[in-house]
Amino acid sequence: MTVITSTSGRRGALAQGMTLAWRSLVPLGNEPGRLVQFLLQPIFMVVVFVLMFGAMSGDPEHAARYLMPGVLVQVALISTNTTGMNLAEDIVNGVFDRFRSMPIARSAPLIGRVTADALTTAATIAVALLAGIAAGFRITASPLGALAGLALLLLFTLALSWVSAWLGLKAKSVASMQGTATAVLLPLTFGSSAFIPPANLPGVLRWWSSVNPVSHLADAVRALLTGAPVGAHVWVTLAWAAAVTACSVPLAVRAYTRRIR
Amino acid sequence: MTYAIEAHGLVKRYGDKAALAGIDLAAPPGSVLGVLGPNGAGKTTAVRILATLVSPDGGRAAVGGHDVVKAPAEVRKLIGLTGQYASVDEKLTGRQNLVMIGRLLGMSRAEARGRAAALLAEFALEDAADRAAGSYSGGMRRRLDLAVSLVGRPSIVFMDEPTTGLDPRARADLWRIVREQVAGGATVLLTTQYLEEADQLADEIVLIDHGLVAARGTPRELKARAGDRRLEIRPEHDAEKAELILAEVTGLTPHRGENGLLSVPLLDSAVSPAVFRRLEEAGVSLAEHAVRRPTLDEAFLALTDTTTSRRTR
Numbered sequence: 001m002t003v004i005t006s007t008s009g010r011r012g013a014l015a016q017g018m019t020l021a022w023r024s025l026v027p028l029g030n031e032p033g034r035l036v037q038f039l040l041q042p043i044f045m046v047v048v049f050v051l052m053f054g055a056m057s058g059d060p061e062h063a064a065r066y067l068m069p070g071v072l073v074q075v076a077l078i079s080t081n082t083t084g085m086n087l088a089e090d091i092v093n094g095v096f097d098r099f100r101s102m103p104i105a106r107s108a109p110l111i112g113r114v115t116a117d118a119l120t121t122a123a124t125i126a127v128a129l130l131a132g133i134a135a136g137f138r139i140t141a142s143p144l145g146a147l148a149g150l151a152l153l154l155l156f157t158l159a160l161s162w163v164s165a166w167l168g169l170k171a172k173s174v175a176s177m178q179g180t181a182t183a184v185l186l187p188l189t190f191g192s193s194a195f196i197p198p199a200n201l202p203g204v205l206r207w208w209s210s211v212n213p214v215s216h217l218a219d220a221v222r223a224l225l226t227g228a229p230v231g232a233h234v235w236v237t238l239a240w241a242a243a244v245t246a247c248s249v250p251l252a253v254r255a256y257t258r259r260i261r
Numbered sequence: 262m263t264y265a266i267e268a269h270g271l272v273k274r275y276g277d278k279a280a281l282a283g284i285d286l287a288a289p290p291g292s293v294l295g296v297l298g299p300n301g302a303g304k305t306t307a308v309r310i311l312a313t314l315v316s317p318d319g320g321r322a323a324v325g326g327h328d329v330v331k332a333p334a335e336v337r338k339l340i341g342l343t344g345q346y347a348s349v350d351e352k353l354t355g356r357q358n359l360v361m362i363g364r365l366l367g368m369s370r371a372e373a374r375g376r377a378a379a380l381l382a383e384f385a386l387e388d389a390a391d392r393a394a395g396s397y398s399g400g401m402r403r404r405l406d407l408a409v410s411l412v413g414r415p416s417i418v419f420m421d422e423p424t425t426g427l428d429p430r431a432r433a434d435l436w437r438i439v440r441e442q443v444a445g446g447a448t449v450l451l452t453t454q455y456l457e458e459a460d461q462l463a464d465e466i467v468l469i470d471h472g473l474v475a476a477r478g479t480p481r482e483l484k485a486r487a488g489d490r491r492l493e494i495r496p497e498h499d500a501e502k503a504e505l506i507l508a509e510v511t512g513l514t515p516h517r518g519e520n521g522l523l524s525v526p527l528l529d530s531a532v533s534p535a536v537f538r539r540l541e542e543a544g545v546s547l548a549e550h551a552v553r554r555p556t557l558d559e560a561f562l563a564l565t566d567t568t569t570s571r572r573t574r
């Protein structure tokens with residue numbers, strides 16, 4: 001009666017996850033406007049932070065060396081927002097109900113979403129980096145060091161996108177998800193050493209910036225891209241990424257299976 | 262007899278509110294079961310249980326002979342679900358939506374594309390095939406939603422209010438599609454708020470209200486019980502006298518509508534001349550009088566009244 005053949009098992013789940021990742025990326029191709037918006041945002045950040053704030057500093061070249069890695073961290077972390085927002089949207093729109101009524105692996109929608117978002121984040125980072133280079137930023141580290149820096153950034157972003165997934169699955173609406181995510185992401189990114197060294201900040205801000213894990217990430221990425229000594233920042237960042245992943249993945253999976261019941 | 266869809270004593274509670282308070286459903290293979298009821302009656306909850314989206318708090322249900330709680334994976338291989346809110350991906354084109362579902366169901370790329378093209382043609386969506394589903398009109402979206410639910414050629418299809426909010430023409434289009442599916446051998450469970458829709462499509466109607474079955478039967482049986490037609494009068498004066506006469510002649514309590522409109526089910530055609538004669542004798546003149554088919558409200562009231570009295574007896 002049905003054409004359904006083999007859709008279960010690990011291979012099925014992976015193939016279904018890839019189909020759903022495709023599904024998440026296709027809208028970018030469908031709507032040129034969406035693609036432009038997607039590409040413009042990182043370019044805009046480079047223009048504002050590297051060119052404009054850099055011009056304010058008196059030493060634009062030095063400023064670019066400091067600010068550009070910060071911009072990469074900023075655009076990568078902000079992009080995690082989409083994971084939760086899209087999950088919340090799928091739940092609210094009833095798209096998840098459709099998937100759940102089908103004979104597909106229960107993990108496939110989550111795998112698809114996170115995979116697609118890892119790819120778009122990588123693309124966002126690449127666009128920002130190219131814009132930064134056009135704006136005068138130079139990678140002065142070895143290619144391997146620079147790649148390590150970008151990989152570290154991607155890894156940390158992936159950890160945060162599971163937090164975003166968890167928030168999205170728990171959210172009552174897309175707007176509430178966006179509000180929560182913004183409330184989490186803005187202090188993390190702006191309140192870090194991404195744009196201003198903690199030493200230059202007053203009181204509470206200095207304390208927050210120095211304990212903020214994103215400061216370690218920004219310092220590590222900056223050191224790896226510019227070939228400066230990395231110190232302990234890489235290890236602290238890796239530890240944070242591991243800890244965040246260890247907490248957020250089980251939470252997201254649990255929220256997801258709850259939604260499934 | 263093996264039913265394609267079968268439910269016994271389904272109960273579902275949300276907090277201390279019972280969405281379903283124990284309903285029975287049964288649909289033989291190849292039939293259309295209409296689940297009729299107002300908003301909040303429990304229709305959607307029933308569909309969600311049968312489609313394995315939520316588990317019941319009590320009772321049991323089987324779809325295609327498989328228990329929805331114990332063997333949901335087996336059930337999912339047989340069913341197609343069309344949501345109350347068109348659950349297609351608005352950012353994908355119609356074609357992409359269909360191809361995605363085909364791929365998820367294990368079809369090869371070529372198979373999925375072929376199936377998508379066939380469904381787009383069948384559902385008159387070819388012109389809009391490569392536009393984002395978000396730009397579709399209400400009727401097109403419902404058609405796409407239905408097409409998406411049919412990609413895997415399900416033998417059992419659930420349609421949760423497929424025509425709510427559609428204009429009459431789009432509704433007629435959808436009705437035609439439902440009939441074609443049934444002609445192809447599928448079993449359909451359709452929920453609706455429209456008596457007319459259930460009448461047009463269903464072999465059997467289950468009327469639910471407040472999570473309970475209020476009435477069941479073929480459309481013909483239910484309409485007969487609701488009173489096929491109604492006699493309506495609008496007296497120019499002496500409304501109370503007119504109401505008394507109407508009650509006396511028909512032996513029924515008249516329903517008071519807006520602007521002094523009085524109506525009763527018309528069970529016997531000989532009643533209307535008798536009513537008019539008595540009103541004339543009493544000197545009550547009428548601003549308006551008519552014989553009309555019942556609205557859903559009235560039919561619904563009549564049917565729920567029947568069960569309440571039967572239950573209390």
